[in-house]
Amino acid sequence: MRAFDYHQAVGSEQAIERAMRREQARYLGGGTNLVDLMRETIEGPAMLIDVSNLARDIEESESGGLFIGAGVTNAELAADPRVRRQYPGLSRAILCGASAQIRNRATVAGNLLQRTRCAYFYDIGAHCNKREPGNGCDAQEGFHRYHAILGTSSSCLATHPSDMAVAMVALEARVHLRGRDGERVIALTELYREPGERPDLETVLTAEELIVAVELPPLPMAASSEYRKVRDRASYAFALLSVASMLELDGATIKQVRLALGGVGTRPWRAWKAEAALRGRPANAATFEAAIDAELAAARPQSDNAFKVQLARRVVISELNQRLAQARQGGEAS
Amino acid sequence: MNPFTPSHDTRHEEKPPGALAGDYWRPDGSPDPLGSGLHAGIGVSLARVDGQRKVTGQAPFAAEFRFADMLYAALSYSTIANGRIVDIDTRAAEAMDGVVLVMTHENAPPLRTPPVFLGSPHGAAGDDYPVMQSDRVHWNGQPVALVLAETQEQADAAAESLLVRYARETAMTDFEIAKSQAREPDSVLGGPATITRGDADAAFETAAYRIDATYTTPRHNHNAIEPHALTLAWHHDGKRETLRIHDASQCVDLAVTSLADVFGLDPGQIHVTSPFVGGGFGSKTLWQHQILAAAAAKLAARPVRLALSREGVYRVVGGRACTEQRVALGADSSGKLQALVHTGVAAMTRHNYLPEPFVQATKCLYGVDNLRLAVTVADMHMLANTFMRAPGEAVGTFALESALDELAELLGMDPLALRARNEPERDPLSGLPFSSRHLREAASAGAERFGWSSRHAAPGSRREGEWQIGMGCATATYPYQRMPGAAARITLDAEGATVEVAAHEMGMGTATVQTQVAAARLGLPVETIRFRYGDSSLAGAVLAGGSQQTAAIGGAVIAAQRALVDALLARLEDDSPLAGLSADDIECRDAGLGAIGNAVRFVSYRELLEQAGKREISVEAKAADSEEKSHWSMHSFGTIFCEVGVSEVSGEVRVRRLLGSFDCGRILNAKTAASQFRGGMIMGLGLALMEETWFDARSGRIMNPSLADYHVPVQMDVPDIDVMWTDIPDPHTPMGARGIGEIGITGVGAAVANAVYNACGKRVRDLPITLDKLL
């Protein structure tokens, strides 16, 4: 690890100002990803601006959604009673990520911006276009069982590893950013870029842009949202596949649906195509199958991760069937 | 809660437990009286004597010792598997704050290649690759530079800043290619690489029921909770140079003799201690890091601490080799085996002596007239593979015991019944009688407690929601050993006794159990026993390996007890109540010596010392030669039972129940033994379901040198584990015990695989059993 300066920010304005003044400055959340990468010499910022003490609140927004400060810890967010009631799938997603210790440190913004776990990205002896554009990608023909089948390019297969982000893209989260030109708000799905030729460019953030909050819009059907994570080890492992889902019926027809996938995409994967193939259609097995097939048509599986096509198909169908059963039960109850 | 009543199938003479052990190792000898089950202190759950020190941070580990003026070391590792170092630019590193030395092949002192374990009787090294003596690179991860600095952070930063240029040469890093050029190794653990009895291939061809399958197991790496570390200092008093090392070691004596070779010293000049070790599993021997640290300390003329990072352990310390094994079983319709072929290939190097001995268990488990066993090796450019808990048996039983399960299904037989059908009367290869084999009892007691009879023979018969539930079992086994070289010193004083053996405590409970055994042997309360170990200056040489430490120490303490009693009897006054008695008439009881069978004839140790006019009496003795294995086939056994759920949707496997029923002779401490068994079985779960080194076949580089990517079981993967044991003493071992350190991991891989098959009808022959193999 190389030596660096450390600055504890007292406010977001001041943090941004610092970041603008200093070359190679980086914001620091809980440090559970960035500091690891510094130890591995994958990252080497000259200065860390600690923003983990800023924006620590969760507030109800006027519209009835939630406004989550960027510095809220993963543990706090998962345990928040409003989150558990209105967005239980999000709580579940956070709790099946990392470990209790890490969740106690990790922040919302840090979680969204955590970097891939690709072994070749982590090993300075290997070729990686994400570390060094144009350097090549050893994962293509190497160990890529954890890697993406959607949104990949010949330059990069790296998965976005966050569970929380998958649940949040399903919830249509919006990210509040603040930078040299003031504030802007973007959909979380717009935050991430696909690797294309430049896998080193992971987000649309400018260098000094700070995430200040994540806003979850009100979404009644999210009260029965779910998150299922699939992995060999029962805990403390990244997803081979994860599915965030929620469904609302209108009689026997699917009125509304949200579906997002983790472990298979180069970014937290909102399954737009599947959703389009579900909305307004009869809620049955044939629809579910057609929908996931529509989503996976673009999949580019490699030798070691080809199983994910089949896996995603099965788990998504199973999850949709369960959401359907719950929605029917809920319908009967009311 | 032991369902077994100690059996008297062995010739127990009615000696009290404190009587001196005779020649248990000889056919006409008598069992160690301490194994009889009559001593209340043997078998009880004495809590760890060092438990409080450990949980309160008072137990010092190798990287916690310090010397004044000490420097910190960091290593830099090669990124190629074969070739030359063209150039190492050390200038930037040397100019960095706190940096005292950058050592490379250009300035390293001459270091002789260390003697290798199994290659030399005093070798502790994992391989005989030269240590920083030239520009040659032999494996991806080889240390190419060592930096010493005033702080660890400075050393790390400098090591990272080194720029190394290589000239790469072709390397054999692909097992698929290497195995096509497999060779027969010179020997496998001192025995032949190929063993045949009868004509297995012909018998297989004509057998009515046949299974012929290939099983593969991946590389595994060592992940002891304490990464390898040492703190060391050279001293020179003008006349003589000495080297003092606090190491994390499971072989302090071999470390000394090996380092003496490397540095051209007399073993007396080196002192290695290792009071606490955070797990060894076969890895805490001698690797390049200790040699490099000592060399650098010499160059810098200052003490040094080197603690490997987790990645460092993967780069510098060998792991378990990958294997590809064929098992062919032929049987008649009653299930009687007619032929057994177990052959295969394991990755290896030309620089070590351990072909992964995956046929070990197959040598003793089943009675079959036609047997062919063969181990071949595929040479690769890699760090030498090494011992890892039950080397051979851990992966060999996966293949063999999976094949047995496949055969049972083919025959329509219960897998336990098939195994019972093939229980041998004598050792199938040597023809020797077993010293004590109660596998049948262990299996049936385990089956009963596990509820094996509720298993459905047809796969896929049981389900709970999306979970398909299945049960499987497999046999566990590990050989008994008592390696030569053990000795013990007993010092008796008014307070109690000190027992000293150059043995090791790596968390297994050795210090506790040996305290307990010494107390029982000497007739003293446990609180008055001080057990000292982990120090090369102590008596004898005992390796904490091969599950043999308990027996080896036991043999040495038996000899020392006799020497002590002889010494005390020699100093008796003429009118002593013990006058005229010989050692064999004596029993150690109530903190003194008494005549066997006579409550009145007794003198306390205190009185004996007083009468002899001594504050203490100290004796040292060597264990009797380990002759027992030439008279008997000696092994521990067990049966592992497992229940798994396999998700029909995701292919995820979750182990719901696990039980091990063992036959390992006398169990000395129920608590530490249960922990050993459970620990081994958890490691077995890792082997079954997740452990796998990502060895990149293109570069020979290990791509997952971290616990984030190299998965071992976490709490949620481990169900309640039930363990039980026969507790039947082995009449031919010290204390009637046979060693329990490694057997727990054996059989587990197959028990899980067999349960997975029973759950969902998919036979996975390739470890680990990950969900993609079950979709």
Ligand SMILES: Cc1cc2nc3c(=O)[nH]c(=O)nc-3n(C[C@H](O)[C@H](O)[C@H](O)COP(=O)(O)OP(=O)(O)OC[C@H]3O[C@@H](n4cnc5c(N)ncnc54)[C@H](O)[C@@H]3O)c2cc1C
């Ligand atoms: C062993 C291990 C297992 C794990 N398993 C999982 C898992 O199963 N699922 C999962 O989802 N995650 C997992 N994680 C990852 C974990 O969730 C992340 O490390 C954590 O969420 C990162 O949050 P942080 O606050 O510590 O981020 P930091 O490390 O502090 O920062 C991460 C990035 O975000 C940037 N950043 C931080 N705050 C801001 C801000 N306000 N504005 C702009 N940029 C900012 C930093 O500059 C940095 O680039 C695991 C981590 C480890 C070490």
